[in-house]
Amino acid sequence: MAHTLPALGYAFDALEPHIDALTMQIHHDRHHQAYVDNLNKALAGTEGEGKSLEELMANISKYPAAVRNNGGGHWNHTLFWEILGPSGSQPSGALADAINAAFGSLDALKEKMNTAGTTRFGSGWAWLIVKDGKLDVCSTPNQDNPLMDIAEVKGTPILGIDVWEHAYYLKYQNKRPDYLGAIWNVINWDAVAAKFEAAK
Numbered sequence: 383m384a385h386t387l388p389a390l391g392y393a394f395d396a397l398e399p400h401i402d403a404l405t406m407q408i409h410h411d412r413h414h415q416a417y418v419d420n421l422n423k424a425l426a427g428t429e430g431e432g433k434s435l436e437e438l439m440a441n442i443s444k445y446p447a448a449v450r451n452n453g454g455g456h457w458n459h460t461l462f463w464e465i466l467g468p469s470g471s472q473p474s475g476a477l478a479d480a481i482n483a484a485f486g487s488l489d490a491l492k493e494k495m496n497t498a499g500t501t502r503f504g505s506g507w508a509w510l511i512v513k514d515g516k517l518d519v520c521s522t523p524n525q526d527n528p529l530m531d532i533a534e535v536k537g538t539p540i541l542g543i544d545v546w547e548h549a550y551y552l553k554y555q556n557k558r559p560d561y562l563g564a565i566w567n568v569i570n571w572d573a574v575a576a577k578f579e580a581a582k
Contacts, residue, residue, distance in 0.1 A: 383432060385422055387415050387418045388460055388463065391463070392466075392467055394406040394407045397466060397467075397568045400564040400567045401553070401564070401565070405552045408548070409459075409544075409549060413459070414455070414459040414460075414463075416452075417451075417452045417453075417456045417525070420452040421449065421452035421456050423448075424445075424448035424453075430449060435456060435460075436529065438453045439453065439527065439529040439531075440529065440531060441531060442454075442530045442532060443530075443532050450525075450530070451524060454525030454526055454527055455525040457529070458525055458527055458542055461577075462543075464570070464577075465542070465569060465573050465577070466565075466568050467568060467570030469568075469570050469571070469572065471569075471570065471571040471572055472571055473488060473571045473574070474571070476578070477575040481517060484516055484518070485517070491517075491519070492566055495508050495510060496508075496563065498519050498520065499543050499545045499562045500545075500558055502521045502522075502523070503523075504523065505524055505545065505546040505547070506522055506523045507521060507522050507525075507542050507543065508521045508545060508562075509521065509527070509543075510541035510542075510574070511528050511535070511537030511538055511539050512537055512578065512581035513536070513538075518535070518537060520534070520535035521545075527542070538577075538581035539577075540574050540577035540581055541569070541574045543565060545561075545562070
């Protein structure tokens, strides 16, 4: 079965003023759609056709670069849309406890994530992952992610921040740290908590 673009769970302008509507529309409808289309093309007629994204990620070293780049792009962006939202909620319960245990505070987690995103040279992602039952922060280049068998740091991502320029350039130009500071206003912590429970 071919991979498809998931619908956004909110309007393009729902994350204003932190992420502008035009960026969301281009990012979802064009960039993410291109990853889906190119992944389907790369898998057509191969043994990877019909495999889930998770199966592909776990064995990504066996596939050509087009599957790694576009499959990663599809998986990463699907998670990204899910953990964003207009809610402006805060972590609570078991997730808040785990954040405090691993980093000391939510502010300390934000700082660590922002550093991971700011220091990632070129394009890539900053991740909050569950590894051995605990939370950790890492980053990956391009459209790689910690589920891939080639990842330097492996784990289950529960929050990912896209630091490709297409995620922020229209509003923030080259000021990646400003974008990283603003995105915390539109994290859907309920979605992150659900992913945390599933990953444990």
